[in-house]
Amino acid sequence: xxxxxxxxxxxxxxxxxxxxxxxxxxxxxxxxxxxxxxxxxxxxxxxxxxxxxxxxxxxxxxxxxxxxxxxxxxxxxxxxxxxxxxxxxxxxxxxxxxxxxxxxxxxxxxxxxxxxxxxxxxxxxxxxxxxxxxxxxxxxxxxxxxxxxxxxxxxxxxxxxxxxxxxxxxxxxxxxxxxxxxxxxxxxxxxxxxxxxxxxxxxxxxxxxxxxxxxxxxxxxxxxxxxxxxxxxxxxxxxxxxxxxxxxxxxxxxxxxxxxxxxxxxxxxxxxxxxxxxxxxxxxxxxxxxxxxxxxxxxxxxxxxxxxxxxxxxxxxxxxxxxxxxxx
Amino acid sequence: xxxxxxxxxxxxxxxxxxxxxxxxxxxxxxxxxxxxxxxxxxxxxxxxxxxxxxxxxxxxxxxxxxxxxxxxxxxxxxxxxxxxxxxxxxxxxxxxxxxxxxxxxxxxxxxxxxxxxxxxxxxxxxxxxxxxxxxxxxxxxxxxxxxxxxxxxxxxxxxxxxxxxxxxxxxxxxxxxxxxxxxxxxxxxxxxxxxxxxxxxxxxxxxxxxxxxxxxxxxxxxxxxxxxxxxxxxxxxxxxxxxxxxxxxxxxxxxxxxxxxxxxxxxxxxxxxxxxxxxxxxxxxxxxxxxxxxxxxxxxxxxxxxxxxxxxxxxxxxxxxxxxxxxx
Numbered sequence: 001x002x003x004x005x006x007x008x009x010x011x012x013x014x015x016x017x018x019x020x021x022x023x024x025x026x027x028x029x030x031x032x033x034x035x036x037x038x039x040x041x042x043x044x045x046x047x048x049x050x051x052x053x054x055x056x057x058x059x060x061x062x063x064x065x066x067x068x069x070x071x072x073x074x075x076x077x078x079x080x081x082x083x084x085x086x087x088x089x090x091x092x093x094x095x096x097x098x099x100x101x102x103x104x105x106x107x108x109x110x111x112x113x114x115x116x117x118x119x120x121x122x123x124x125x126x127x128x129x130x131x132x133x134x135x136x137x138x139x140x141x142x143x144x145x146x147x148x149x150x151x152x153x154x155x156x157x158x159x160x161x162x163x164x165x166x167x168x169x170x171x172x173x174x175x176x177x178x179x180x181x182x183x184x185x186x187x188x189x190x191x192x193x194x195x196x197x198x199x200x201x202x203x204x205x206x207x208x209x210x211x212x213x214x215x216x217x218x219x220x221x222x223x224x225x226x227x228x229x230x231x232x233x234x235x236x237x238x239x240x241x242x243x244x245x246x247x248x249x250x251x252x253x254x255x256x257x258x259x260x261x262x263x264x265x266x267x268x269x270x271x272x273x274x275x276x277x278x279x280x281x282x283x284x285x286x287x288x289x290x291x292x293x294x295x296x297x298x299x300x301x302x303x304x305x306x307x308x309x310x311x312x313x314x315x316x317x318x319x320x321x322x323x324x325x326x327x328x
Numbered sequence: 329x330x331x332x333x334x335x336x337x338x339x340x341x342x343x344x345x346x347x348x349x350x351x352x353x354x355x356x357x358x359x360x361x362x363x364x365x366x367x368x369x370x371x372x373x374x375x376x377x378x379x380x381x382x383x384x385x386x387x388x389x390x391x392x393x394x395x396x397x398x399x400x401x402x403x404x405x406x407x408x409x410x411x412x413x414x415x416x417x418x419x420x421x422x423x424x425x426x427x428x429x430x431x432x433x434x435x436x437x438x439x440x441x442x443x444x445x446x447x448x449x450x451x452x453x454x455x456x457x458x459x460x461x462x463x464x465x466x467x468x469x470x471x472x473x474x475x476x477x478x479x480x481x482x483x484x485x486x487x488x489x490x491x492x493x494x495x496x497x498x499x500x501x502x503x504x505x506x507x508x509x510x511x512x513x514x515x516x517x518x519x520x521x522x523x524x525x526x527x528x529x530x531x532x533x534x535x536x537x538x539x540x541x542x543x544x545x546x547x548x549x550x551x552x553x554x555x556x557x558x559x560x561x562x563x564x565x566x567x568x569x570x571x572x573x574x575x576x577x578x579x580x581x582x583x584x585x586x587x588x589x590x591x592x593x594x595x596x597x598x599x600x601x602x603x604x605x606x607x608x609x610x611x612x613x614x615x616x617x618x619x620x621x622x623x624x625x626x627x628x629x630x631x632x633x634x635x636x637x638x639x640x641x642x643x644x645x646x647x648x649x650x651x652x653x654x655x656x
Contacts, residue, residue, distance in 0.1 A: 054440045054441065054444045055440060055443055055444030055447055056440070081419075084415075085413060085415045085433065087412075087413045087415070087432075087433035087434050088416065088433045088434060088436045088437045088440070089437075090434070091409075091433070091434035091435075091436075091437035091438070092437045092440070092441070094437075094462075094463070095437060095438075095441060095459065095462045095463070096462050097437075097441070104415075105413065105415035105416045105419070105433040105436075106415050106416060106418070106419035107419075108416045108419075108433075108436060109416045109417075109419035109420045109422075109423060109425075110419070110423075112382045112383065112384070112416070112420070113382065113420070113423060113425070115383055116382045116383030119383055131423065134422075134423045134424050135422070135423070
C-alpha cells in the first residue's frame, strides 16, 4: 500500500461519506475526521435501532457517533458518555419501572432535547446537525432517514425489536431473519443524497452488515444512489478471524445465511464496494474476495486506541485514493 | 386548647382533607399524616404552578407534597429530593440550553413517567395517585384539577408565568395582580369533590394564600363545595410576625391589596374558615380576627423539624375536633 499523504492537495480537499452503525463505525469515523484535516466528513448513521422509552426518542447509533466525534464517549464501552451517572434510572427503578436500558443522566439530556424538538415538528436531520454543532462536532452526522424504521428480528423467542434483543436479552437469541419495518416507506433525505453525490470516496465502516449498514442500504433511493456513485467505495471488515470485534455480527451473519468471515462481508457488499480492508488474521481469503470483484487489503483492522483509528482511517483513505487515481 | 388525644375513637377515624401548595403545605401534610394514625388524609394540591420544560410536564407542588410524604424530600430546601444530583441539567447546559430551573436527575424520573403517561391519555389524578403509591405514600394526593391552569403574574416587567417569576427571576418583581389562566374552564375532579364530601375536617395549610391556595379555591365547583361543607375548616397562617415563613407570600399579599399579617390571612379566607391557627408572635390581632367570624388560636406555628410538624398538626386536629364537638 503506498503511503498516505494527508497534506496533499487531493487528500486535503477530499470529501468522504461514511456509513456507520454504533461503536465500530463511530471509531472509524473519528479516525477519518482526524485523518482529513483539510477535507470533510459526512457520516450517515443507522436509525433502525431507534426506539421509544418513557416517551423519549432514543437513537443509540446517532448518539454513539455524536459522542465519539465530540470526544465525550465512554472509552471503556465505546457507547454512552464518559463519567456517566445513572441517578434518573435508579429513581425509575424505585418507581418500579423495568430499568433494562442503560439510560444515563447526561445521555438523558440528549434524548430530552431531541424528543421535544421532534414533537415540535423539526426533522431528525435538522436536530442531529444542531446537537452535533452544539457539542463541537466538526463532521456532519446525518440520520439515514427522517422517517422511522424499526429493525425487528425473527428469533425462536418470537419477533424482537432490536434493543430488546441487543440490550434487554443480551443478544442471546438466535436471529433467523431480519425485517426493517417501515423501510419501504422511508424517504431518503436531501442531505444524505447530497452527501452521496458530493463525496469523493464512500467508506463502509466496520459495523454489523446485517443490522447496522443493512438498514441504510435498504432505504429506498439511498442504496441506489450509493451504487450509482462512481467514486471509490471501501469497506472495512467488522469480522476478524471469523469473529465480530464487538457485538453479534458473526452469529447474525451465520444464522441469516451469510458467512462469518471477511469473505462473507465481501459477499454481503459485493456489487457495491470496490475494496475491502480486512485484518491480516484473515490472510488466505484474498483470492476468493477478488473473485467477487472486490480488492482485498490486509492490515491490522482492530482499533484499540486513537492512534489505531487514525492509522486505519489513513489506510482507508489511501486505498480510496489509489482506486480513484488508478481506476481499473 | 384541650389536649388532643390521637388514640381516641373520633380522631382515629377522622378523615381530613388538606389544601396545600408547596413546602409549607407539604410539611403540615406530613404532620397530619403522622397525627392521624388510624384516620386518613387527602391532600388537594395546587397545580397552577405547573409548566412545561424540554417537553416535560413539571408539577412542582404535587412533587413537593409527594416527596415529603414519601420521606424523600431534601430536608435543606423542602423541595426536591434528598441527595439529588444535577448531571442531566449540566449536560443540558453543555448543549447551550438555559438551565434556570433546578431539574434534578432523580426528579427527572418523576417528570418522565408523568409526562409519558399524560401523553398516553391518563389523567393527572390517576398518575399522581399511582406515583404516590409506588413511592409508598399512604395519604391520597390529588391535583386540584386535571385541566391545566397557569398562574400569570402582572408585574412591572410584564406578565410572568409563575416559575418564571419564582425561580428564574428570584421573586424580585412586584406582583400587582394575579391571573389563573384557564381556571374558568378547569373542571373539578370526582376525586376532589368526593374528598370534600367525605371529610370530617378541612385544613388550609400554611401555603401562599394568593398563588397556592387561591387557585384551588378558584376551580369552579371546588370553592363552592368547600364553602358548602359543614365540617370544621381550619387554616394555619403562613404569615408570622408580618413575614412569610418562606417565599413571597408577604409581599404578594401586600402588593395585591391584602395585608401581610395573620389578620390579612383571616380576611383572605373569611367566610370560608372557622378558625385560624396563628403564631404567638401575632398576639394582639385576635379581636380583629374574631370580628371576621374566625376563631384565632395562638401557638408556635413555625415547623422547624418533624416533631414541630406533628405537634402543629395535632393542634390543628384538636381545634377541628373542638369545633365539631361544640358548634357555635
